[in-house]
Amino acid sequence: MGSAAPAFYGRRVPLFFNPLEAAAHRLSIAPPMFDYFNTLGLHALVAAARLRVFDALRERPSTADGLATTLTIDPRTAEVxxxxxxxxxxxxxxxxxxxxxxxxxxxxxxxxxTSLVAGLEFWERTACVIWPRLAEAVRDGSPVTPFYELLESDAALSRSFQAWTAALARRQAPATARIIPVPRDGGHVLDVGGSHGLFSVELLHRHPGLRATVLDLPQALEAAADHPRLTLRAGSFLDDDLGEGYDVALLFNIVHGLDDQEVAKLFARVAAALNPGGAIVIGDQFRDSLMPGRASRTLLDLLDLNYRVATGGRVRDFREVARMLRAAGFDRPRHRRPLRSVVTELAVAVVKSPSRP
Ligand SMILES: C[S@@+](CC[C@H](N)C(=O)[O-])C[C@H]1O[C@@H](n2cnc3c(N)ncnc32)[C@H](O)[C@@H]1O
Structure with a gap:
């Protein structure tokens, strides 16, 4: 933050400068403390959720003293x-x-x-354990941790991460499912890295003849949804056989976690697993279709750094993803933006002729 513009602006998250504060900041009279304080703000949020402050206030609005009595916490610190x-x-x-x-x-x-409470531990660990090594990642241009391997060996972190992604999926799945092309007379969906399975389950609710298979790493499937037409398969989408005969393949929040070689290989394997005319549906963030605005751009850049430091992936342009899809044998890549889905947009393409990689 180098100018008078706010870090986070708006009525719901109203941490912004008044004109006097903005001038002090622009003239560098005040040090740029908001960025440090944002980190402390994350810890305040995590502590409040952990102490069940929000749950208690949902039951009943309260004074600090009243809340302190209800939660058996120190009233003076609670007030602050x-x-x-x-x-x-x-x-x-x-x-x-x-x-x-x-x-x-x-x-x-x-x-x-859409509770994010169970996912807060994931962000706390990201901020306190992974991001302190950002300088290393920037120096070497490679991730500091094989993130998904870490999740497989740390059940608590995996649960928190899956809870976070599930909360976002619950919010976005209905709008997304509405525009996913599915065959009229049934068909089979492969949900690549589908973990909680919520995007698939939303499709199953909408299409009674459809079946779906979620392929993900074992830990990620621990809390997956249950549905009579949903199959959970533990395995790696990079190394294990994907199967064949699918009509639709979902890759939701997968591509940003992979490097270019992995994306190219995965697209080719998905093309081979789909029936002719089958569709690949990528749900991700695309830099070239971003909502205008400095806050959105900065948040996307922070997310981009997060993918680079944690997984070796990155945020890509839609145009770049479209080019990689064509190279893998897909036709007519189109960009779709589901309503009420601000963080996940879609790239949809159909397979021309399946070719085994
Ligand atoms: C960001 S999450 C996305 C989950 C879900 N698709 C969504 O959009 O909410 C990425 C998922 O990919 C899975 N994943 C990562 N590498 C994988 C691999 N090699 N094989 C199978 N799944 C993998 C992770 O376990 C995780 O569930």
Whole structure:
């Protein structure tokens, strides 16, 4: 952050400069502290979720003292934590009573269908264990940790990561399923790296004749959805046989975790596993179709760094993905943006002629 523009701007997350603060920042009178404080803000959020502050305030708006009694926590420290959460946009305060904002009700209460609480440990570990090694990743141009191998050896981290991806999928799956091309008379979907299986299950609900197979690493399938027409298969999409005869292959949030060689190999293997005319549907972020705005651009760049430091993948342009699809034998790659799905957009293409790699 080098100018008067806010780090995060808007009514729900209202940490922004007033004109005086903005001038102090622009003239470099004040040090650029927001970036350090953002990290501390993550810890405030994690602590609040862990202490069940949001769950308690969902039950009943409360003063700091009242909340401290309910949760058996220190009232003076709790008061400051609540003020911080209000400043960050997660709480509202009126007459000394704190209540949830829509943001915290939607994302940080445990019972919300889109709760991110179980996924907070993943972000805490990402910020505290993986990102401190960013300088190494930038110096060497390679990831500091084989992230998915780490998940396979760390059940708690894997659970938290899967919970995070499942919460986002629950939000996005209905809009996404509406525009995924599926054969009228049934068919078989291969959900590559589908973990929780929620994108497949949404398709199964919409199409009674359809079957789906989720292929993912063993830990990732631990908490997968259950459905009579859903098969869970433990294995590696890079090395194991994908099978054949599929009509649709989903690659949701997979391509950004792979380097170019892995993407090329996977696209070719998926092309060979699909029936002629079958479709590949990639759900990912594309740099060249990003929502305009400095905050969106910066968040995408941070995400890009995250993929590079953790997996060796990266954010790509849609045009680049389309080129790689054509090289693997796919035709007519199209870009689709499902409504209400701000983080995942689609690239859809059909296979021309299956060719075994
Ligand atoms: C970012 S998550 C995406 C999960 C889901 N598709 C979604 O969009 O919510 C990436 C998934 O790919 C899986 N994965 C990574 N490498 C894999 C491999 N070599 N074989 C099978 N699955 C893999 C991970 O276990 C994880 O579940």
């Amino acid at each position: 934590l609540l003020r911080v959460l209000a400043g960050l946009g997660y709480l509202r305060v009126k007459g000394g009573r704190y209540r949830l904002t829509r943001t915290s009700r939607t994302w940080f209460t445990t019972d919300s269908p």
